[in-house]
Structure formats: C-alpha cells, structure tokens
Amino acid sequence: MAGVAAANGFPVLNLQAYLEGKTVLETRALVADLCRQFYTLGWVSGTGGSITIKVHDDSIPKPDQLIVMSPSGVQKERMISEDMYVLSSGGEVLSKPCPKSYPHKTPKCSDCAPLFMKIAHMEMIKGIFGHGYYDELVIPIIENTAYERELTKSLSEAISAYPKTTAVLVRNHGIYVWGDSWISAKTQAECYHYLFDAAIKLHQLGIDWTSPSHGFIKNESYQRVSKRKFEVYANAGLAFQASKPSRKCIVLDIEGTTTPISFVTEILFPYARDNVRKHLISTYDTIETKDDIELLRAQVLDDLEKGILGCTPIPPDDAGKEEVIESLVVNVEAMIKADRKITALKQLQGHIWRTGYDNNELQGVVFNDVPEALERWHDGGIKIYIYSSGSREAQRLIFRNTVHGDLRKYLCGFFDTTIGNKRDAKSYCEISQSVGVDKPSEILFITDVYQEAVAAKAAGLEAIISIRPGNAPLSENHEFKTITSFAEI
Structure with missing residues (x-):
C-alpha cells in the first residue's frame, strides 16, 4: 500500500511493508513455535486460538504496535506462521491467513478481544x-x-x-x-x-x-x-x-459428531453408489462378496414382505452373474437413496469404501477438535469406543487414514447395528455390558441425534448432543447438554 495509511489512528508509511516486515514475520513465527511447544507440554486446552503477542518495533509508538494472534480451529502442533492473524491495537484485522484447500478449514480469528479486557x-x-x-x-x-x-x-x-x-x-x-x-x-x-x-x-x-x-x-x-x-x-x-461425573468410557457417534455429515452424504455415499457395480463385478466370486449378497437377499425378502418401496427380487445364482448384479445394483441404489440404516447395506458399503481408501481415492475426515480430544481422553485413562450405523470396517477406515494420521490408536473398539438399533435402549445396555464398567452411568455417549440420546439415557448412560455444522436442528425443550466441540468435555 503506497502513501500514507492509517493504522490504529497513527499514520504509518507503507502499511503493507510494515505487515510484511521482519518484526511482524518474526512474531508470527514465534507464536506458531510457542503453540507447538504448548502442545508438547500439554498446556492450553483446545486448539490454542487467540494466543497473542504484540509486535515489538521501536520505530512504532507502543499504542500503535500491531498484534499477532493465533487462529481458532487449528491444532496447536500444526500451526505455522502463515496461519496467524495480524490485528491493529484496536482489534481491526489487517492481515488474515489464505484459504486452505478442502477438506482443511480456513483458520478463523478468535472471538476473544485482543486485550482480554x-x-x-x-x-x-x-x-x-x-x-x-x-x-x-x-x-x-x-x-x-x-x-x-x-x-x-x-x-x-x-x-x-x-x-x-x-x-x-x-x-x-x-x-x-x-x-x-x-x-x-x-x-x-x-x-x-x-x-x-x-x-x-x-x-x-x-x-x-x-x-x-x-x-x-x-x-x-x-x-x-x-x-x-x-x-x-x-x-x-x-x-x-x-x-463431576465418573466417566470410564466415552462412546462416540460418527456422522455429525466426529465427522461432518457432508463427508458421508456428499463423498462416501456417492462413492459407494457409483462403484457398487464395479465392485460386485470384480469381487463376485470371493467369499466376502458372496456373504454380502446373501445378507442383501435376506434383507430384500424381508423388505418385500413389508411392502417397502424401491426393492426388487434378487434372482438365484443360476440366473447368471449379470442378472444378479443388475438386481443388486437397483436395490443398493434405492437403499442408499433412502439412507437405510441396515447391516446388509452398511457391510457392502464398507467393503466398497475399503477399496477407495486403499487406492487413495478416499481420505477420512474428522472435525479439527477431535484428534486432540481423543489423545487427551486416552492419556487420561478413558476408554473410547465408536458406535455408528456404518459397519465396523467402515468406521475403522474413517479413522485409519485422516489428515491427522491414524487415529485408531486412541480407540478401544467399534460397535455397529449388529448390536442393535441406535434408537433402542437395549443396544446401549449391550454396550455397557461389553465395555467392562460397573454401572452404565460411567459411560458418556455423544451423538447428534436426539432419539439416540434418549435411548442411551434410558439405558442409564450419560448422553450429550453434538451441535455441528449441517446437523439437524434440535427442539427447544430437549433436556440434554449440548456441545459444539470436544474441547468442551
């Protein structure tokens, strides 16, 4: 910026040069380095947003010296100098980070006032x-x-x-x-x-x-x-x-809790739908796929008896491979469109997604606050489990290959719909019997679905509802505690 620019009410020649100068760059690097050290030492909860240092520059009056602030929503150990915000002493944002490529979120400026007054x-x-x-x-x-x-x-x-x-x-x-x-x-x-x-x-x-x-x-x-x-x-x-509640275990839902709903609906589901035919053709004679087909046959027969729309009979094997696959594709596409929470569909989807992950066509996505929380709970001696409608294999795949690395090292086990429907209290009774607690109240269940929270509470578990971008709205009269980040737990 050529000429005279007003910064903090004090005229500063060439503000752009000041922002890109040595003192500002060194301060940005210092904040990033401090954040990484804070992470190593276990200091500062959450992502470390709003850690602030004033830029010391003898050529600028102290009231007008700039402020460098760490962003919100970026893990402390991953912060770099380019992630920093530069603010005037009055709190005006003068420089902000460049947008990041999907699925990374652009660092956001903390809501905290710069001087914390x-x-x-x-x-x-x-x-x-x-x-x-x-x-x-x-x-x-x-x-x-x-x-x-x-x-x-x-x-x-x-x-x-x-x-x-x-x-x-x-x-x-x-x-x-x-x-x-x-x-x-x-x-x-x-x-x-x-x-x-x-x-x-x-x-x-x-x-x-x-x-x-x-x-x-x-x-x-x-x-x-x-x-x-x-x-x-x-x-x-x-x-x-x-x-304070005595928690020995935390059970997590995935969609809308650890992972954005959009990742499931806009990436995983379309991938399974677009690759179901290719997968069935290439693996038709394997034991795994034959088992998948038998589960789908049983589900379709049950659906036909109940008059569920979209299902069509699956011919016997002697009708020919092409005819069987064609009917399977029609049924699977209808199940995906209806977002059916059934084991037969989820098992097949898991096998299709595995191929996508193995070929680096898919990568697991979790909210930025999830890895740090998993590590903190794990280090605190709390056992962490997953309970999702997706198959156990599909669950493992999401946490195996993420931008944060393999997160499965923090997880003790996985539950899917083979243990029961997620809106049935009996399912949570089964989980409490499986994870080795003395009483169900020692388990915290986190989900984005109100009916699942109700079922978990009925089984004696503590339940919290996750409020994430894209989640369905809650009624005003619900009785559960809500969170927007795992850092709140």
Whole structure:
C-alpha cells in the first residue's frame, strides 16, 4: 500500500511493508513455535486460538504496535506462521491467513478481544451470574508487584472502579476470582490467597482495608485467614469434584459428531453408489462378496414382505452373474437413496469404501477438535469406543487414514447395528455390558441425534448432543447438554 495509511489512528508509511516486515514475520513465527511447544507440554486446552503477542518495533509508538494472534480451529502442533492473524491495537484485522484447500478449514480469528479486557457475545458468559450472551463482561487488569501484599492498593482501586466485576487479572501472575458463579474456576486453576480474601471481605464491609490499624497484614492474621481459606476452598473443591461425573468410557457417534455429515452424504455415499457395480463385478466370486449378497437377499425378502418401496427380487445364482448384479445394483441404489440404516447395506458399503481408501481415492475426515480430544481422553485413562450405523470396517477406515494420521490408536473398539438399533435402549445396555464398567452411568455417549440420546439415557448412560455444522436442528425443550466441540468435555 503506497502513501500514507492509517493504522490504529497513527499514520504509518507503507502499511503493507510494515505487515510484511521482519518484526511482524518474526512474531508470527514465534507464536506458531510457542503453540507447538504448548502442545508438547500439554498446556492450553483446545486448539490454542487467540494466543497473542504484540509486535515489538521501536520505530512504532507502543499504542500503535500491531498484534499477532493465533487462529481458532487449528491444532496447536500444526500451526505455522502463515496461519496467524495480524490485528491493529484496536482489534481491526489487517492481515488474515489464505484459504486452505478442502477438506482443511480456513483458520478463523478468535472471538476473544485482543486485550482480554472486555468480553461480549460469548455463550460461556452466561455461566457468570448476572450476565447473558449480549452482555459485556469487564475484567480489570492490574500490574504485578514483587510481593503479593503490595497488590492491596491496586486491587482496591480496581474493585472500586469496577464494582460489578468478579475477577481481576494480574499481569505476569494470574487471576483472582470470587463469587459463586466462578466456583469451578476456583477449585481448579486459580489463585487462592489470604490477602485477596481478606481484602474482599473488608471491602464488602466498607472498611478501609489499606489502613495498617486493622492489622490484617500481620503474620498472625495471615495464618488465621489462610487456615480458614484452606478449609473453605478444600470443602468447595471436594464438593465440585464429587459433582463431576465418573466417566470410564466415552462412546462416540460418527456422522455429525466426529465427522461432518457432508463427508458421508456428499463423498462416501456417492462413492459407494457409483462403484457398487464395479465392485460386485470384480469381487463376485470371493467369499466376502458372496456373504454380502446373501445378507442383501435376506434383507430384500424381508423388505418385500413389508411392502417397502424401491426393492426388487434378487434372482438365484443360476440366473447368471449379470442378472444378479443388475438386481443388486437397483436395490443398493434405492437403499442408499433412502439412507437405510441396515447391516446388509452398511457391510457392502464398507467393503466398497475399503477399496477407495486403499487406492487413495478416499481420505477420512474428522472435525479439527477431535484428534486432540481423543489423545487427551486416552492419556487420561478413558476408554473410547465408536458406535455408528456404518459397519465396523467402515468406521475403522474413517479413522485409519485422516489428515491427522491414524487415529485408531486412541480407540478401544467399534460397535455397529449388529448390536442393535441406535434408537433402542437395549443396544446401549449391550454396550455397557461389553465395555467392562460397573454401572452404565460411567459411560458418556455423544451423538447428534436426539432419539439416540434418549435411548442411551434410558439405558442409564450419560448422553450429550453434538451441535455441528449441517446437523439437524434440535427442539427447544430437549433436556440434554449440548456441545459444539470436544474441547468442551
């Protein structure tokens, strides 16, 4: 960009050159390298979006220095400098990543504000008392000091300036939180210090907490407050841990849960439909295909008795290979069009897809948050299973060959419709008997289908509904917890 361009309200000559300059490029590479190291160390949950560093450039006034932010939806270990967003200090996006080829998603900018001072339009805000999706949460930031006792004055000023806040961030230190709505944060990762607790209590009582005459900064008082605080937070922590479900197994649906529905409907189904004739011709005399044909014969006979539309009789083998294959193709195409969840179809589709994967004509697709979650659960000692209407072989194929590598190493087993219909509670009773838990409630089942969640709950399992792009809408009165990413579990 030639001439003068306004950036952050400060005139900057040749903004494009600035964006492509050494300091910005080095900062982009630094953020990518940090994300990879965070992944190795097990730090930062989720994909690591919104990790932010200000570009240090002595030639630019500090208020106008740019910000480099890591994208949302890209695994930390896979981030590269080209994935980064560059923002003005006011939050305006000045440079964004180039689109990625299918099936990779283009990195998206985090919804977090660059300075993390004000937060709005985020669903999790509703977890803080008195705040809703459209409300703005303001969290003051104060500078750190050499000793915590020296934070008293700035804490007092921050709370006085923001009387409705329930947290204060301390640069290069951590976050102080209070209030019942932050109980889960209190019992997991935040700072529990006697000084802060005493300061809050005195502030609520209207006492000048900075005055030495109250003596709350004496060592003896430190000990009393610290002991009481330990008891309070220990009890709160035990209560929180007791309220958490005891999960030993997680059972996952595939379509609409680990994998986009579009991958199944727009890639897998058409591939099976277009290659069914070719597959049957080339494998007609194999034991595997003969078994597939017998299953289809039995299914078609049952369909004919029930008067299901689209099915036609399959002639006996002595009618000739061509005639048998022709009738099989007609029936299979009708089954695929009707999206039948039947073992005979799913088994044949799995065998057709196997050829596609082996010939590199197909590649498994999962949502970007899935690999990290599978690894995290696996490392935490949780057994992970798949339960899908697709055949077990088809399930394995999806996870065998993905852009994230072979994910089967995290999976303990696969269930398909041979164990029962996914909308039947008995199926989930069978699964609970098979995975070796003491009680069904130790199993979490995640699906995108409400009726499947109902059946799993009826069998005693914990059930969560997955909300993914392309999934069918849920009714407003459903009683299940919902998630949009496995990072929420």
